[in-house]
Amino acid sequence: MHEFFLPVIQNALRSKGIETSKQINIEQPSDKKFGDYSTNIALLTAKECNRNPRELAQQIIEHLVFPPDTIAKIEVAGPGFINFYLTPFFIMHYVEQVLLDGNEYGKGRIGEGKRAIVEYVSANPTGPLTIGRGRGGVLGDCIANLLETQGYEVTREYYFNDAGRQMQILGESVRFRYLECCGQTIEFPDTHYQGEYIREIAENIYNAHGVALANSNELQIFKNSAEELIFSSIKKTLERLSIRHDSFFNEHTLYTPDEAGITANQRVIDALRENGYIAEYDGATWFLTTKLGQEKDKVLIKSSGEPSYRLPDIGYHISKFERDFAMMVNVFGADHIDEYPDVIEALKILGFDTNRIKIAINQFVTTTVDGQTLKMSTRKGNADLLDDLIDDVGADATRLFFIMRSKDSHLNFDVELAKKQSKDNPVFYLQYAHARICSLLRIALQETGFDPAFSKEYNLLQLLTSPVELQLGFALLDYPDMIKTSLRLLEPQKMVEYLHSLAELFHRFYQECPIIKAETDICKARLFLSLATRQVLRNGFRILGVSAPESM
RNA sequence: GUGCCCGUAGCUCAAUGGAUAGAGCAUCAGCCUUCUAAGCUGAGGGUUACUGGUUCGAGUCCAGUCGGGCGCACCA
Numbered sequence: 001m002h003e004f005f006l007p008v009i010q011n012a013l014r015s016k017g018i019e020t021s022k023q024i025n026i027e028q029p030s031d032k033k034f035g036d037y038s039t040n041i042a043l044l045t046a047k048e049c050n051r052n053p054r055e056l057a058q059q060i061i062e063h064l065v066f067p068p069d070t071i072a073k074i075e076v077a078g079p080g081f082i083n084f085y086l087t088p089f090f091i092m093h094y095v096e097q098v099l100l101d102g103n104e105y106g107k108g109r110i111g112e113g114k115r116a117i118v119e120y121v122s123a124n125p126t127g128p129l130t131i132g133r134g135r136g137g138v139l140g141d142c143i144a145n146l147l148e149t150q151g152y153e154v155t156r157e158y159y160f161n162d163a164g165r166q167m168q169i170l171g172e173s174v175r176f177r178y179l180e181c182c183g184q185t186i187e188f189p190d191t192h193y194q195g196e197y198i199r200e201i202a203e204n205i206y207n208a209h210g211v212a213l214a215n216s217n218e219l220q221i222f223k224n225s226a227e228e229l230i231f232s233s234i235k236k237t238l239e240r241l242s243i244r245h246d247s248f249f250n251e252h253t254l255y256t257p258d259e260a261g262i263t264a265n266q267r268v269i270d271a272l273r274e275n276g277y278i279a280e281y282d283g284a285t286w287f288l289t290t291k292l293g294q295e296k297d298k299v300l301i302k303s304s305g306e307p308s309y310r311l312p313d314i315g316y317h318i319s320k321f322e323r324d325f326a327m328m329v330n331v332f333g334a335d336h337i338d339e340y341p342d343v344i345e346a347l348k349i350l351g352f353d354t355n356r357i358k359i360a361i362n363q364f365v366t367t368t369v370d371g372q373t374l375k376m377s378t379r380k381g382n383a384d385l386l387d388d389l390i391d392d393v394g395a396d397a398t399r400l401f402f403i404m405r406s407k408d409s410h411l412n413f414d415v416e417l418a419k420k421q422s423k424d425n426p427v428f429y430l431q432y433a434h435a436r437i438c439s440l441l442r443i444a445l446q447e448t449g450f451d452p453a454f455s456k457e458y459n460l461l462q463l464l465t466s467p468v469e470l471q472l473g474f475a476l477l478d479y480p481d482m483i484k485t486s487l488r489l490l491e492p493q494k495m496v497e498y499l500h501s502l503a504e505l506f507h508r509f510y511q512e513c514p515i516i517k518a519e520t521d522i523c524k525a526r527l528f529l530s531l532a533t534r535q536v537l538r539n540g541f542r543i544l545g546v547s548a549p550e551s552m
Numbered sequence: 553g554u555g556c557c558c559g560u561a562g563c564u565c566a567a568u569g570g571a572u573a574g575a576g577c578a579u580c581a582g583c584c585u586u587c588u589a590a591g592c593u594g595a596g597g598g599u600u601a602c603u604g605g606u607u608c609g610a611g612u613c614c615a616g617u618c619g620g621g622c623g624c625a626c627c628a
Contacts (some may be wrong), residue, residue, distance in 0.1 A: 078571055079608055284626055302626035309628045334622045337556050363557060432590050439588055511592045
């Protein structure tokens with residue numbers, strides 16, 4: 001709707017000779033008595049023009065020219081708001097558009113011809129996925145879905161490292177458990193991975209090789225089989241939540257020399273050095289972030305000769321620029337917050353357009369069981385496993401729980417409540433609306449023989465004039481704006497909120513308006529409205545990755 | 553100590569700087585002989601942690617105070 005109002009208001013301002021740097025906001029008032037849409041442009045520009053806002057608003061109104069039959073009423077209200085009321089004709093005409101567009105309804109074109117990359121999950125294969133990782137995974141998947149609705153060609157990427165110190169410890173952990181299988185008594189170090197899955201991997205190896213590996217100090221086989229098993233279990237877990245990646249980027253490629261015999265890491269060092277941001281001291285190679293006003297320089301190459309995580313991170317992002325992505329979204333948990341500024345600074349120094357990079361940070365998930373908050377750690381093996389949660393509450397509820405809160409808020413996951421499978425579960429409310437519509441359409445077909453999907457009598461929609469019908473129609477028309485807002489904020493939670501209010505309106509409509517029992521034309525019109533509602537629910541569910549059951 | 557996030561109803565959370573701060577759960581009172589009651593209608597419940605500031609207007613922005621979470625390695 002923004003596109004609908006914007007040019008008209010701009011024209012009115014121009015013909016009044018008003019120049020303003022202020023942005024024209026079109027918003028929905030919290031209360032319907034202030035109109036369907038509203039703008040505060042008169043309030044914003046009054047001071048610049050040295051005018052009374054209400055007077056100014058009145059004069060702007062006189063110059064507004066809308067297409068016929070679209071706006072029922074325009075008024076000045078309060079301190080100087082301009083409020084717009086849509087005609088019932090316009091609303092119902094738009095519902096028709098929902099039916100015509102079908103699965104395409106809500107799509108936009110701002111990303112057409114552009115490539116975007118979303119990086120998410122990116123857990124190293126040291127253990128099964130935890131609930132905390134799940135939140136980022138679902139968030140990333142939904143953001144990728146949102147980007148696709150706007151025409152972006154999206155790459156879903158998983159960045160991982162199977163070479164570092166943690167993998168070494170993983171291999172050793174498995175070896176210790178294996179030795180236990182062989183009958184040895186081991187003092188298992190606190191620093192190592194204590195999860196039950198390590199034993200299982202060790203038992204697998206024991207079953208395959210017996211005691212043959214007990215006297216070797218070779219870690220490779222333990223590390224490799226652990227990595228293989230853990231990675232496949234991670235992928236399986238993600239699959240259960242319909243989270244998929246189409247690109248796996250191994251950090252190790254940044255350590256591998258190219259045709260010229262130079263590694264990506266080395267190129268980063270060389271380029272930063274050329275710009276005067278590299279120095280060697282204390283045996284290490286440093287990124288001189290003190291020159292950028294930070295307290296300390298940051299190590300890029302440790303005195304051992306190995307790069308720290310920052311160096312490949314920079315190289316990794318350069319690879320995204322080289323792959324020519326117009327938008328790069330990084331999704332990660334709050335514990336990774338501090339690594340970002342350095343990477344961005346380095347990229348700026350090297351002349352990259354860092355505005356293309358968007359960071360979506362999700363706050364932590366705390367789980368409460370019996371009112372007790374649990375602290376999680378993969379290494380201690382007491383983490384809440386994502387798989388267990390999916391077992392308990394199902395994939396739909398898991399996904400919805402993760403995105404029904406703003407990513408900036410700590411998510412309090414009450415495991416007991418989620419396990420209940422009761423009607424308290426918010427996912428049921430949304431899905432029930434969809435199932436209800438499906439049932440309605442089935443019965444309508446049976447009893448009246450009318451199938452709205454194969455009829456084009458859309459003009460019948462104009463018969464619907466009751467407040468709840470118009471409110472429902474209006475909500476449908478708001479869907480495309482909702483997607484854009486959600487994407488701009490990288491916040492799928494907005495979609496959940498919207499779909500909830502849409503479901504609520506439908507339930508009310510269903511309660512107040514007899515549909516199959518209504519007179520023929522009214523019945524048809526209400527079935528059209530129901531069908532359009534189902535379409536928007538479906539389209540929204542697809543973005544959230546929640547299933548749309550035909551019956552419940 | 554310091555960087556980021558958060559503090560809103562009994563609980564979990566909403567509210568692109570807008571008009572009377574809203575949902576769900578919980579509590580209470582109604583609505584199924586009628587298209588799915590996993591639903592609908594209504595009631596109660598608030599000094600938006602605190603103190604200042606910015607402006608036509610602040611839960612929202614700024615400064616400070618208090619409280620909670622996450623970081624602050626030559627780990628990733």
